[in-house]
Amino acid sequence: MSETGFDIDVALKHVREAKRTLATLGRRVKDRALEAAAEALVAERATLIEANELDLAAGGERGLSEALLDRLRLTEARIAEMSEGMRQIAALPDPVGEVTSMWRRPNGLEIGRLRVPIGVILVIYESRPNVTADAAALCLKSGNAVVLRGGSEALHSNRAIASVLTRAFVSAGAPEGALVLVRDPDRALVGRLLRMDDRIDLVVPRGGAGLIRAVAEQSTIPVVKHDKGVCHVFLDEAAEPEMAHAIALDAKLQRPGTCNAMETLLVDTSLADSVLPRLAAAFLEAGVELRGCPRTLQALSDPRVRAATEIDWDTEYLDMVLSIKVVDGLDHALDHIARHGSGHSEAIVTTDYGRARRFHAEVDAAAVYVNASTRFTDGCEFGMGAEIGISTNRLHARGPMGLQELTTYKYIVFGDGQTRTASK
Amino acid sequence: MSETGFDIDVALKHVREAKRTLATLGRRVKDRALEAAAEALVAERATLIEANELDLAAGGERGLSEALLDRLRLTEARIAEMSEGMRQIAALPDPVGEVTSMWRRPNGLEIGRLRVPIGVILVIYESRPNVTADAAALCLKSGNAVVLRGGSEALHSNRAIASVLTRAFVSAGAPEGALVLVRDPDRALVGRLLRMDDRIDLVVPRGGAGLIRAVAEQSTIPVVKHDKGVCHVFLDEAAEPEMAHAIALDAKLQRPGTCNAMETLLVDTSLADSVLPRLAAAFLEAGVELRGCPRTLQALSDPRVRAATEIDWDTEYLDMVLSIKVVDGLDHALDHIARHGSGHSEAIVTTDYGRARRFHAEVDAAAVYVNASTRFTDGCEFGMGAEIGISTNRLHARGPMGLQELTTYKYIVFGDGQTRTASK
Numbered sequence: 001m002s003e004t005g006f007d008i009d010v011a012l013k014h015v016r017e018a019k020r021t022l023a024t025l026g027r028r029v030k031d032r033a034l035e036a037a038a039e040a041l042v043a044e045r046a047t048l049i050e051a052n053e054l055d056l057a058a059g060g061e062r063g064l065s066e067a068l069l070d071r072l073r074l075t076e077a078r079i080a081e082m083s084e085g086m087r088q089i090a091a092l093p094d095p096v097g098e099v100t101s102m103w104r105r106p107n108g109l110e111i112g113r114l115r116v117p118i119g120v121i122l123v124i125y126e127s128r129p130n131v132t133a134d135a136a137a138l139c140l141k142s143g144n145a146v147v148l149r150g151g152s153e154a155l156h157s158n159r160a161i162a163s164v165l166t167r168a169f170v171s172a173g174a175p176e177g178a179l180v181l182v183r184d185p186d187r188a189l190v191g192r193l194l195r196m197d198d199r200i201d202l203v204v205p206r207g208g209a210g211l212i213r214a215v216a217e218q219s220t221i222p223v224v225k226h227d228k229g230v231c232h233v234f235l236d237e238a239a240e241p242e243m244a245h246a247i248a249l250d251a252k253l254q255r256p257g258t259c260n261a262m263e264t265l266l267v268d269t270s271l272a273d274s275v276l277p278r279l280a281a282a283f284l285e286a287g288v289e290l291r292g293c294p295r296t297l298q299a300l301s302d303p304r305v306r307a308a309t310e311i312d313w314d315t316e317y318l319d320m321v322l323s324i325k326v327v328d329g330l331d332h333a334l335d336h337i338a339r340h341g342s343g344h345s346e347a348i349v350t351t352d353y354g355r356a357r358r359f360h361a362e363v364d365a366a367a368v369y370v371n372a373s374t375r376f377t378d379g380c381e382f383g384m385g386a387e388i389g390i391s392t393n394r395l396h397a398r399g400p401m402g403l404q405e406l407t408t409y410k411y412i413v414f415g416d417g418q419t420r421t422a423s424k
Numbered sequence: 425m426s427e428t429g430f431d432i433d434v435a436l437k438h439v440r441e442a443k444r445t446l447a448t449l450g451r452r453v454k455d456r457a458l459e460a461a462a463e464a465l466v467a468e469r470a471t472l473i474e475a476n477e478l479d480l481a482a483g484g485e486r487g488l489s490e491a492l493l494d495r496l497r498l499t500e501a502r503i504a505e506m507s508e509g510m511r512q513i514a515a516l517p518d519p520v521g522e523v524t525s526m527w528r529r530p531n532g533l534e535i536g537r538l539r540v541p542i543g544v545i546l547v548i549y550e551s552r553p554n555v556t557a558d559a560a561a562l563c564l565k566s567g568n569a570v571v572l573r574g575g576s577e578a579l580h581s582n583r584a585i586a587s588v589l590t591r592a593f594v595s596a597g598a599p600e601g602a603l604v605l606v607r608d609p610d611r612a613l614v615g616r617l618l619r620m621d622d623r624i625d626l627v628v629p630r631g632g633a634g635l636i637r638a639v640a641e642q643s644t645i646p647v648v649k650h651d652k653g654v655c656h657v658f659l660d661e662a663a664e665p666e667m668a669h670a671i672a673l674d675a676k677l678q679r680p681g682t683c684n685a686m687e688t689l690l691v692d693t694s695l696a697d698s699v700l701p702r703l704a705a706a707f708l709e710a711g712v713e714l715r716g717c718p719r720t721l722q723a724l725s726d727p728r729v730r731a732a733t734e735i736d737w738d739t740e741y742l743d744m745v746l747s748i749k750v751v752d753g754l755d756h757a758l759d760h761i762a763r764h765g766s767g768h769s770e771a772i773v774t775t776d777y778g779r780a781r782r783f784h785a786e787v788d789a790a791a792v793y794v795n796a797s798t799r800f801t802d803g804c805e806f807g808m809g810a811e812i813g814i815s816t817n818r819l820h821a822r823g824p825m826g827l828q829e830l831t832t833y834k835y836i837v838f839g840d841g842q843t844r845t846a847s848k
Contacts, residue, residue: 020786364444408818
């Protein structure tokens with residue numbers, strides 16, 4: 001047991017017990033627990049804000065940047081948002097218990113594939129305390145127990161939120177171990193947790209690239225990664241010019257700091273003197289720094305456009321910077337994406353049926369778009385209602401992860417006395 | 425490059441190129457390649473047997489046991505079986521290209537979930553050279569490139585088989601890098617391969633517990649584990665006696681060395697003096713060593729039945745040994761399974777509707793049976809046509825892994841110019 005009085009082994013024993021109960025917990029109890037928590041968060045907002053002030057004061061003393069302090073801050077509005085998020089998750093369908101397929105074998109056995117919770121999910125995250133509520137709600141709704149390990153800078157806030165949630169959950173009939181907050185800020189404990197593959201089934205890191213890399217490297221538990229997004233929009237020679245213009249601008253500008261924003265624009269050579277100059281002017285006007293390949297520089301001949309280096313093609317700017325490459329048709333674009341894309345979101349703008357089909361078929365990414373912005377790769381935009389992240393894994397979950405992606409399956413088999421001996 | 429003239433980095437460059445081609449390879453080409461390979465294996469059986477004799481001679485000199493030499497041996501009959509296996513896989517439906525669901529969003533975007541190959545699969549296996557053909561066929565059919573690393577004791581055989589397969593695949597139009605055999609027996613190379621998470625997407629170890637543990641510990645690539653099976657059959661108080669008898673015998677005896685065979689029999693206390701004695705007599709008659717809990721010993725009062733120790737409840741015998749425990753009803757049985765089961769296959773025998781439902785719902789295992797033998801957990805018995813293994817992972821694939829489990833998905837999105845800006 002550490003000095004904080006928190007004993008992870010005891011906590012995980014509660015989680016293990018909760019795991020069994022949660023697996024068969026009915027929708028009504030889960031939703032009631034989420035509603036109760038939504039109510040309690042608002043009712044106890046003064047306590048939450050008080051705890052948050054301790055974190056803010058400590059953060060100020062430690063010299064955290066204003067941006068970080070802002071992410072850390074809990075306001076009445078933010079608490080109302082958290083609360084509303086819980087209600088929205090309660091309103092979503094229960095992902096557990098669906099038999100996704102069922103078939104009969106010649107010997108009469110009936111085999112069904114039943115959706116079940118994954119088990120115990122460890123969420124490791126940074127400053128924003130709303131993740132505590134968010135992750136707890138998604139895990140409860142999907143029947144998983146959750147172990148939350150937030151950043152030490154938000155420890156008071158996270159403790160306060162977790163206490164409110166746990167009381168509300170338990171009052172509605174959920175097991176106590178459904179939610180465990182790691183109350184010990186000791187960093188070494190994270191390393192231990194990441195090797196508990198006998199007690200934890202999945203790790204979801206939420207935060208910057210450094211956090212994700214560190215988790216992936218240390219963990220012996222499967223990790224769903226939310227890696228970088230180097231996303232492309234390819235303007236095909238048969239692109240409708242207005243649509244090309246609108247999609248390219250949206251993919252870069254609607255929110256440049258997101259993983260599904262465009263980082264490189266690929267332009268068919270036939271559009272280099274028509275669509276490209278007008279688009280470049282709009283980007284420059286909007287304050288985007290442009291870095292072009294030699295043919296782009298030639299087509300634009302604007303001193304504000306810098307020359308792109310090899311590094312640019314692999315860079316996720318997450319910023320008001322865009323690299324532009326002029327390509328010789330679809331094959332050239334596909335080669336560039338295969339080489340430099342991060343497998344996140346890729347788009348083509350075209351009116352050509354055959355090239356649209358080829359782009360869908362040949363691009364290897366979580367989401368492949370024809371005539372739409374890459375910015376739609378998002379749990380809400382996909383209609384999942386909520387997301388715990390966007391996976392750049394190839395296995396288990398790919399792309400936006402909603403409630404269904406927090407489940408796995410088991411086979412349930414209905415027999416009448418079948419044996420292999422008799423089946424011979 | 426190693427002394428064998430095999431350069432893994434060059435080989436993996438071919439694999440990378442093949443990966444793109446394979447992802448969209450039509451069913452006709454894949455099936456033609458498998459048919460050609462089936463034919464070539466039989467046509468070139470003399471060459472294969474000759475190569476195999478080199479391995480057998482070397483194995484004899486190194487003092488391999490007769491059992492190991494037998495597993496290593498290629499005969500005309502075994503080659504014919506390999507060939508037939510390829511034809512059977514050719515006859516299965518193509519798992520790639522299915523859109524498993526598709527929906528329309530309020531903004532008109534249509535989002536489809538498309539089944540695609542995983543990419544590059546590394547199969548690490550021991551002595552049996554037929555795995556070379558088996559794994560190559562399953563991976564080709566599912567559109568994956570495969571890197572095969574067999575045991576050094578079968579290197580000549582595996583080289584000969586891989587050469588035959590590659591020639592046949594290429595002649596039918598499959599890319600050369602679809603199949604790469606690691607021709608360098610250096611063990612350090614395996615360690616390097618297991619950290620190539622930028623080039624290999626999944627590792628499937630096939631072999632003993634030692635191999636699987638070593639792979640899981642070293643790999644930074646996702647591993648589909650085929651772990652131990654500590655499977656239970658629970659004879660409920662409402663079990664039909666003849667059915668209970670037949671299922672328990674089948675689960676233990678039909679093939680005791682398999683992971684889905686029963687290792688522990690749980691018997692409701694009400695059956696301890698009726699069903700149990702007759703069943704125990706049949707097991708003893710068949711030569712099964714019995715290890716019982718105190719109540720079992722009391723009920724049977726047979727000196728041939730030994731007392732079980734705590735270790736027995738967690739042991740996968742894979743042998744003619746069975747532990748038996750008398751339990752007080754379903755809850756007690758569920759507790760025992762939750763504590764000692766390995767999450768593989770679990771069965772209840774009962775005529776009681778409510779307890780059958782509870783067993784299905786509450787047991788956490790890849791396959792949960794009512795009134796059937798645990799021995800049915802198998803790709804062929806489940807109707808998958810073929811299997812690359814039985815997964816005890818919770819994520820990606822659980823239970824028997826057929827062709828579908830060698831695929832993942834991507835989202836294909838059909839738009840008409842949608843942007844987030846306009847959706848606001």
